[in-house]
Amino acid sequence: MRTRRCNLEKIWLSYYEPGVPPTLTYPEITLSDMLSNSAKTYADHTATNFVLRYLLGGRFTVGGKLTYRQLNEKVDRMATALYQLGVRKGDRVAVMLPNSPHYIITFFACMRLGAIVVNTNPTYTGRELQHQLHDSGAETIVLLNIFWPRLREVRAETPVKRVIVAHVFDTLGFPSNLLVKSAQRKTPEWVDVMPEQDIFFFQHLLEKYGPTPPRVSVTPDDIALFQYTGGTTGLPKAAMLTHRNLIANTVQIAAWLTRGEPGGEKMMAAIPFFHVYGMTVAMIYSIHMGAEIVIVPNPRPIDNVMNVIQRERCTLFPGVPAMYIGIINHPKVNEYNLRSVKACISGSAPLPMEVQEKFGQLTGGRLVEGFGMTEASPVTHCNPVFGERRAGSIGIPVPDTEAKVINLDTGEEIEPGSDETGELCVRGPQVMKGYWQRPEETAQTIDADGWLHTGDIARVDKDGYFYIVDRKKDMINVGGLKVLPRDVEEVLFMHPKVMEAVVVGIPHPQRGDDTVKAFIVPKPGENPTAEEIKEFCKLHLAPYKVPREVEFRSELPKTLVGKVLRRVLVEEEKAKQKAAMATA
Template sequence: MQQPWFSSYEARVPHTVDVPAATLDTFLTESARKYPYNTATNFVLSYLLGGRYTVGGEMTYRQLNEQVDRFANALYQLGVRKGDRVALMLPNSPQFVIAFFATVKLGAVVVNNNPTYTARELKHQLEDSGAETIVILNLFWPRLKEVQAETPVKRVIVTHIFDTLGFPSSMLVKAKQRKDPAWVDVPAGPNLFFYKDLMAKYGPNLPQVSISPDDTALFQYTGGTTGLPKAAMLTHRNLVANTAQVASWLTNTQPGAEKMMAAIPFFHVYGMTVSMLFAILIGAEIIIVPNPRPIDNVMNVIQKERASLFPGVPAMYIGIVNHPRVADYDLKSVKACISGSAPLPMEVQEKFGQITGGRLVEGFGMTEASPVTHCNPVFGTRKNGSIGIPMPSTEAKIIDLDNGEELPIGGEQQGELCVRGPQVMAGYWNQPGETSETVDADGWLHTGDICKTDSDGSFYIVDRKKDMIIASGFKVLPRDVEEVLFMHPQVLEAVVVGIRHPTRGDDTVKAYVVAKEGQQPSADEIKQFCKQHLAPYKVPRDIEFRTELPKTMVGKVLRRVLVEEEKQKQAAKAAPKPSEQPTPA
């Protein structure tokens, strides 16, 4: 079917992709066959001399495939079988890559866990997923210990950040870590195993397991920015398809010759698909960075390792273009970057291109879509404020918010964005009601995003349905206000939320602002600027300045945290003071 956005495709981008009838483990086995002696993982740890000397280790594709088979055999010997859930609570590391591919090679299901989760949050995901096995970094073990008895977890595999490093890197990192107050010595115990011991004990004798592309490969929990996280069930076919779609979009990549900067977390579906799966599909060297903060670390690694591909989030690119010493770094090796998880100002895209010579474009996706659905053409026309056009083999439409009828592409109307394609999830784990509300009978994923389109088929996210503010009876979309705040020359970051007024019952528009380094705008200055560009009811009534905004690990601002803070402030104000307490009779 001819779509209006096809005319915006680059010449070498196909309208559809052939999704191979394959499982994820074939990405690794094929690259190990084609590029056995190419570097697969380059683990970069900066510990010495203030980061000027990097410590780490490399592994070839043949070595990585062998390590995966060893760990898969170990999991099998410990009792993991097809369909079992294996939880991972790891930073970006070779162990993550190994544990992920070992799990899917057995036909088991990976359950990604955010390493920053509290014990309570971890407990929910382990209970909900039914995971009986977890692979965890020693530093995170105390949180698991706190709740393990209340979860299905039977087997714990503990690894240390230096477990895959050779001499002398392993000794240097081990000595450094043991001096850190956060260091955790995990004692031996029943059903507790150590990664290094297992890898030494078991050989690469992979058991024969029959796996289908339609088998679930991953439980990826939604971000939880609007409520209790749910597990999106992503099949091998979903993830293979989305990886192929990303590969078709990046037309200038050279298989076996790229260097992927993996600074966004693998436990997030965006980092997992673009930084890890896509890199392994094309036989790229994955430059693994466990912690991208501060941004100097990212720039240092790009310069030293000559990274060519750099997927990231807006906060990273904003940090680079605004860095006072960015000119001191040689970032010219970067040729293509896709930004996800949050809006990316065009000014940042252009400045980044001037600094690196590469192309930075904004894309869009959802956990439920493996995740990429839209992207601006890497070497075509980028449109300001647009999430781009649908990926190959992806259908998209917007529907009326009231009656659900499809709206014409290129009209002025705004509606809910819906997408359909091979990357759309099988459903939510144990949530049939939520699944039917999100994916309809015709396979359309209802995103919950309010969107508009132009005549070229470019899509523009206007806002989230759940984030809409009702102020004085008028509907206010936070992004409308945020775009104006970003226009202010002294503003680095901004987010807008609706704060429920304690007596009026409607919302007050409040803005949280992070000023650029060395700048100190006043609240009145910000309000006056907004009045020049916004209708009166959209102008923030309250401005709060902060040094940083609460964010997820992938840079998405947590609006709910800000709203909850305001609720607590209001509750504290409403509570009677000690002097106002009634005197007991």
């Protein structure tokens, strides 16, 4: 019998905080138009504040600022340069840059020409870079000089025709540009890129070309971005996100942050722009609101983040759990004034309620957990920032977003309030157009009714709050019983000596099922034992869920965004097993 479609009635709307409308009006504009509008409204407001480091007790900042007028002019100059170099509407431009003004300038220059940005992770190896450039068909790449050697080794196997090399000091004013240039040339990472055919320099292009880009007809339904993801199946592939997708998600975020002040916010931009979360929440939202983007190229160590928040008085701080966990457990956290922070949205991984509450006590602001995925631009759910948040929940769908949980076997919708779990599906204006050159995988991910099948195992309570239980692919099989890593991790986070924890299933070479193993980072000064952890878990978990193995580490392998790399841990364990068998 078909389950009644209760959640399509949007039962969660009654939990929207005052000021959040159930539906929104989305402007028929492009991302280029969004910047142009903000440049007119907030012309003399600071748009970017590039913070590299502080000198003389913080009285002097090595870095630089651009107003919205200056940023818009540099975008025009770069758009003109790209056009003169041969970039046309629909062409793909790979952007391999850390958080910096260069990224923002390049991104919006591409938007102005109707070109498609291909976000490229700066940590990619030559092999990974070659795959992405080949798959996307990018003929132009903009990268930092220190990344040039990796491109050089694979360039002949890619379609790249032109390379634009940026240096950190390009957009800095005097004397910061000279100080940074001098300091960087002394570092072992420094790379001198020699002028060659089809190699151009970012700063030279800004100086050579005027702010007179050609008029290109770009529509909201044109593709703006190729964002690569592993998705729910297979090899990395590009989610095609349109201007309309990204504008819609930005407007949804703006509606959710009810106390956001147009022209008055300072955005702590420590999460990478090359990741869709950082790009939409930290960069595009800020441009939409006329906020000052306080750009931090490297959030490590976490002292950098706390220092910038204190000195720049940042008001908004999107991040990942690892950042907030690092702050609340920092031995000198009470020496920093973090009271300027009023709102934080955490994504990418589960956020324990203990962390949310402790961070709120330190800052006076609100930290809540949200959820999104590359294919949805990315935000689909969030706990009300100043309303009711629930422990372990990703919150409720943002305006104009539908969500449901379906049975994994039958595809039938699961009744809200049931303890049954299933696959989370979402539908809304932020959902991608599809995967680039992957029609079959697109059809597997987005059904005929427009529902995006996320691949996440979830449940929904009677009020419409959603809870991610785990990824389908991360479920652990113990003697035929399914163990969801998050169930075990929630218990581990309850232990007073545990700072970070992740649980994976290690294939057992003889039994054919999995062994539950926990990897733990203890809190500073704590030395828990494996037996102590196991005994604690036995108090809160069924016997088959209790970790059989516990390993303590000083840190966990993570992406630049802060998401724990479970697959790396599994691969390490498989390698150990293989080595042990070879020795035996």
